[in-house]
Amino acid sequence: MVATTQAVATVDLLRWMPLIPLLASLINMFFGARLGRKTAGGLACVAVLASFAIALYIFWLLPATGMFRDTVYTWIESGSFQVKLSFQVDALTAVMLLVVTGIGFLIHIYSLGYMDHDEGIVRFFVYLNLFIFFMLLLVMGDNLLVLFIGWEGVGLCSYLLIGFWYHDHANTIAGNKAFIVNRIGDFGFVLGLLLLVTELGRQGIWTLDFMELQQHVNLLSPERITLITLLLFVGAAGKSAQIPLFVWLPDAMAGPTPVSALIHAATMVTAGAYMTARLHFLFVLAPETLSLIATIGAATAFFAATVALTQTDIKRVLAYSTVSQLGYMFVAIGIGAFSAAIFHLFTHAFFKACLFLGSGSVIHALDGEQDMRKMGGLKAYLPTTYWTYVIATLAIAGAPFTAGFFSKDFILWQAYSSPRGSTELWFVGWLTAGLTAFYMFRQLFLVFHGECRADEHVKAHIHESPVVMTVPLVVLAAGSIFAGWLGAPEYLWGSLWDHWLQPIFGGAHEAAHGSPTDEINLTLLTLAIGGLGFLLAYFVYGRASKLPDRLASLAGGAPYRLLLHKYYIDEIYDVLIVRPFTYCSRWLAQVFDPGVIDGLVNAVARGARGFSLIWREVQTGNVQHYLAGFLAATLALLAYFLKQQ
Amino acid sequence: MDASVILFYVISVLLVLSSLMVVFLRNVVHCALALVVALFLIAILFVMLHAPMVGVLQVLVYAGAIMVLFLFVIMFLNPTASEPRRKLWWGFGSAAALLLAASLAALLSNGEAPADPVTATETFGSPETLAKSLFTDFVLPFEITSVLLLVAIIGAVVLAKREP
Amino acid sequence: MVPLDYYLILSAVIFAIGVIGVLVRRNLIVVLMSIELMLNAVNLTFIAFSRYLASMQGQVVVVFVMAVAAAEAVIGLAIVISVFRHRRTLDPQEMQLLKW
Numbered sequence: 033m034v035a036t037t038q039a040v041a042t043v044d045l046l047r048w049m050p051l052i053p054l055l056a057s058l059i060n061m062f063f064g065a066r067l068g069r070k071t072a073g074g075l076a077c078v079a080v081l082a083s084f085a086i087a088l089y090i091f092w093l094l095p096a097t098g099m100f101r102d103t104v105y106t107w108i109e110s111g112s113f114q115v116k117l118s119f120q121v122d123a124l125t126a127v128m129l130l131v132v133t134g135i136g137f138l139i140h141i142y143s144l145g146y147m148d149h150d151e152g153i154v155r156f157f158v159y160l161n162l163f164i165f166f167m168l169l170l171v172m173g174d175n176l177l178v179l180f181i182g183w184e185g186v187g188l189c190s191y192l193l194i195g196f197w198y199h200d201h202a203n204t205i206a207g208n209k210a211f212i213v214n215r216i217g218d219f220g221f222v223l224g225l226l227l228l229v230t231e232l233g234r235q236g237i238w239t240l241d242f243m244e245l246q247q248h249v250n251l252l253s254p255e256r257i258t259l260i261t262l263l264l265f266v267g268a269a270g271k272s273a274q275i276p277l278f279v280w281l282p283d284a285m286a287g288p289t290p291v292s293a294l295i296h297a298a299t300m301v302t303a304g305a306y307m308t309a310r311l312h313f314l315f316v317l318a319p320e321t322l323s324l325i326a327t328i329g330a331a332t333a334f335f336a337a338t339v340a341l342t343q344t345d346i347k348r349v350l351a352y353s354t355v356s357q358l359g360y361m362f363v364a365i366g367i368g369a370f371s372a373a374i375f376h377l378f379t380h381a382f383f384k385a386c387l388f389l390g391s392g393s394v395i396h397a398l399d400g401e402q403d404m405r406k407m408g409g410l411k412a413y414l415p416t417t418y419w420t421y422v423i424a425t426l427a428i429a430g431a432p433f434t435a436g437f438f439s440k441d442f443i444l445w446q447a448y449s450s451p452r453g454s455t456e457l458w459f460v461g462w463l464t465a466g467l468t469a470f471y472m473f474r475q476l477f478l479v480f481h482g483e484c485r486a487d488e489h490v491k492a493h494i495h496e497s498p499v500v501m502t503v504p505l506v507v508l509a510a511g512s513i514f515a516g517w518l519g520a521p522e523y524l525w526g527s528l529w530d531h532w533l534q535p536i537f538g539g540a541h542e543a544a545h546g547s548p549t550d551e552i553n554l555t556l557l558t559l560a561i562g563g564l565g566f567l568l569a570y571f572v573y574g575r576a577s578k579l580p581d582r583l584a585s586l587a588g589g590a591p592y593r594l595l596l597h598k599y600y601i602d603e604i605y606d607v608l609i610v611r612p613f614t615y616c617s618r619w620l621a622q623v624f625d626p627g628v629i630d631g632l633v634n635a636v637a638r639g640a641r642g643f644s645l646i647w648r649e650v651q652t653g654n655v656q657h658y659l660a661g662f663l664a665a666t667l668a669l670l671a672y673f674l675k676q677q
Numbered sequence: 678m679d680a681s682v683i684l685f686y687v688i689s690v691l692l693v694l695s696s697l698m699v700v701f702l703r704n705v706v707h708c709a710l711a712l713v714v715a716l717f718l719i720a721i722l723f724v725m726l727h728a729p730m731v732g733v734l735q736v737l738v739y740a741g742a743i744m745v746l747f748l749f750v751i752m753f754l755n756p757t758a759s760e761p762r763r764k765l766w767w768g769f770g771s772a773a774a775l776l777l778a779a780s781l782a783a784l785l786s787n788g789e790a791p792a793d794p795v796t797a798t799e800t801f802g803s804p805e806t807l808a809k810s811l812f813t814d815f816v817l818p819f820e821i822t823s824v825l826l827l828v829a830i831i832g833a834v835v836l837a838k839r840e841p
Numbered sequence: 842m843v844p845l846d847y848y849l850i851l852s853a854v855i856f857a858i859g860v861i862g863v864l865v866r867r868n869l870i871v872v873l874m875s876i877e878l879m880l881n882a883v884n885l886t887f888i889a890f891s892r893y894l895a896s897m898q899g900q901v902v903v904v905f906v907m908a909v910a911a912a913e914a915v916i917g918l919a920i921v922i923s924v925f926r927h928r929r930t931l932d933p934q935e936m937q938l939l940k941w
Contacts, residue, residue, distance in 0.1 A: 731903050750870065
């Protein structure tokens with residue numbers, strides 16, 4: 033199951049992939065004002081295009097079982113522990129590279145249009161390029177430490193971009209929340225990393241290199257591996273918004289929509305899944321961690337989907353949808369189907385980015401309106417946006433032959449049939465698929481169909497977005513269909529995808545239970561519940577009816593309110609964690625620090641002063657007193673000499 | 678008992694008495710006179726110790742010049758204020774000095790110097806011998822001391838000058 | 842013959858008496874006189890040793906001590922005069938400016 037060591041070739045070109053966006057970011061940072069908005073934006077897009085071009089080239093060159101490596105320099109050298117700033121590209125990284133640079137490029141183009149009227153557009157591109165740089169470090173790092181640098185860096189860029197419109201205090205709070213919750217995850221990550229290093233070091237191996245880790249992983253005891261993987265998963269849960277650390281992602285929608293598309297849908301939030309896939313050789317040795325991951329993934333997927341049912345902000349729905357789809361990825365990881373997880377990551381990037389950019393187009397057309405209750409009937413005004421949105425919605429709902437269909441089905445099939453899967457896992461995933469279809473079509477109908485409920489002055493200005501924004505939408509919509517064709521099940525035309533990633537993860541599991549006919553049946557079941565979701569959405573929201581209100585007031589309205597307020601989890605966290613913590617911090621800052629710590633230091637100072645105040649009385653200025661002291665010392669000396677005799 | 682020993686006892690008693698008078702008398706002039714007596718007695722002791730030249734120098738320089746200078750200054754300044762005396766301070770000072778004397782005495786009397794003097798030459802302590810030693814072995818300190826005296830004179834004149 | 846120890850003890854006593862004077866008296870001139878007393882005690886020690894070891898060095902040293910004592914008395918008294926002109930007092934405890 034573990035891949036054999038492949039041929040490794042050194043390719044100096046690798047370092048330019050992150051370097052070019054970094055340079056562009058720096059240039060825009062220092063000279064952006066002088067370059068002007070158009071040039072700065074163009075530079076940023078060209079930089080990412082260059083990285084994408086290199087990524088394509090590398091992808092084309094990369095042999096199926098090969099790996100490219102580019103070592104820049106030795107960063108840490110301490111005894112036998114060495115960490116190099118070094119990049120590697122194998123099949124897994126190649127996929128991530130294409131996603132990051134390709135979709136990144138499309139979103140950069142889109143931002144040229146979306147942020148055109150924003151006075152901070154240069155700063156925006158500085159941050160966005162910086163993000164690409166860090167994300168590339170993350171996926172290309174050949175050791176855990178470089179990955180971590182990228183990990184932290186994307187967290188930073190996320191914070192910077194969420195709070196991009198910092199004049200509004202709520203945005204900065206959202207940015208803080210994202211960073212802090214991430215940090216909690218990072219704490220687990222660092223602990224896991226340190227434990228890994230020290231445990232291996234105890235066996236005499238000092239390394240954080242992925243290849244070397246893979247070779248020596250069996251030196252560790254199972255309990256240790258379980259602990260390490262648990263800690264690392266805490267980090268992944270933070271970055272990829274799983275229970276209990278998902279609370280930052282909905283709030284992160286405060287950032288500009290391109291940011292939500294790139295960072296909080298396609299790339300950064302997938303870093304957790306990537307990291308566990310990268311360290312799959314470690315995780316497969318910790319079955320308890322894997323089953324925990326699967327459980328949390330399933331719970332998160334279901335739970336987030338339920339919340340998405342009631343949200344009224346167009347981006348919030350998509351945010352919870354992202355959390356839910358990430359849950360699917362972790363279910364796949366939890367049952368050891370790493371290739372399936374990455375496949376869903378790949379397809380999700382396309383349709384989620386398309387959905388987010390589409391919502392951006394709507395928001396842009398409606399002059400900033402984000403409440404779906406004030407939308408409706410936009411199909412006529414925004415045709416391109418509408419049709420790309422339809423395609424992406426079909427994809428996420430799992431309509432046949434769309435990308436989401438193949439990837440989601442793959443996961444569900446693995447959940448049912450794999451030795452580590454279970455029927456319960458499949459069931460939760462299946463229900464969630466139904467919910468997904470429902471809330472996505474609900475959104476589609478609310479936004480684009482029916483009467484236009486926008487304010488009069490807004491309605492007067494509705495216009496389709498410029499080409500710069502619609503072209504990426506079209507490209508992503510196309511991807512939402514065709515990207516999935518790479519991973520068709522066996523009974524269709526087989527999975528190119530599995531084949532591509534096989535050197536890394538090994539082949540797909542033999543089905544533990546369930547036959548090929550079961551696979552087809554499950555697919556049909558999934559299509560059925562998807563269709564059910566669509567029909568329900570159509571009857572409730574597709575036509576004018578009182579049903580939405582009647583559903584909301586069902587059972588006294590309590591279930592509706594519970595979902596609308598996302599199970600009050602932010603409030604619960606606030607009471608259980610945030611408030612005690614702030615109280616402690618305040619106490620430490622206002623009582624402990626000035627009182628005890630400063631008090632200690634001041635006491636020492638006061639002590640010294642008091643002491644000196646006493647001792648200075650010795651200096652009376654009276655010479656005869658001094659002579660008396662002289663005499664006393666002389667007597668002491670004499671006594672000493674007498675003793676000597 | 679030897680005549681010299683008796684003489685020694687007499688002179689030492691008188692010496693201690695006059696020293697005590699120097700330290701304890703209230704009137705400054707009385708103190709000065711007591712000091713003169715003490716210096717004379719010490720000169721006698723010097724002569725007893727076969728240092729006639731030094732003894733004469735003692736009388737001439739110390740008792741003659743230095744004490745005269747002291748008396749001059751006392752009369753010049755004519756201090757009228759009487760000094761206050763604090764019993765505690767005196768008690769402490771005396772006790773400390775007693776201790777000092779005792780320990781010095783103890784220290785010094787344990788030495789290995791011979792109880793009886795070594796036989797000396799005829800000319801021991803005579804001006805010639807002293808001069809010979811002074812102007813050969815100790816000529817450098819001699820010259821420096823002369824410079825020192827010059828400096829002292831200048832210093833004294835400068836310090837005591839009445840400001841114009 | 843008078844043993845050496847006797848001279849040394851006598852000298853120690855005179856020295857100690859001089860110390861009392863320096864420490865306790867509140868008249869600068871008497872303090873200076875006590876210092877002379879101390880120096881003389883030391884001279885006595887030197888001469889005694891000189892005799893008992895039959896070495897002229899002790900006597901030569903005494904000559905120097907006398908010269909220095911003279912210089913010191915002169916300067917000391919000049920300072921006393923100078924101070925008295927400003928402060929109208931000879932009490933060392935009135936001269937306490939050398940402190941914090």
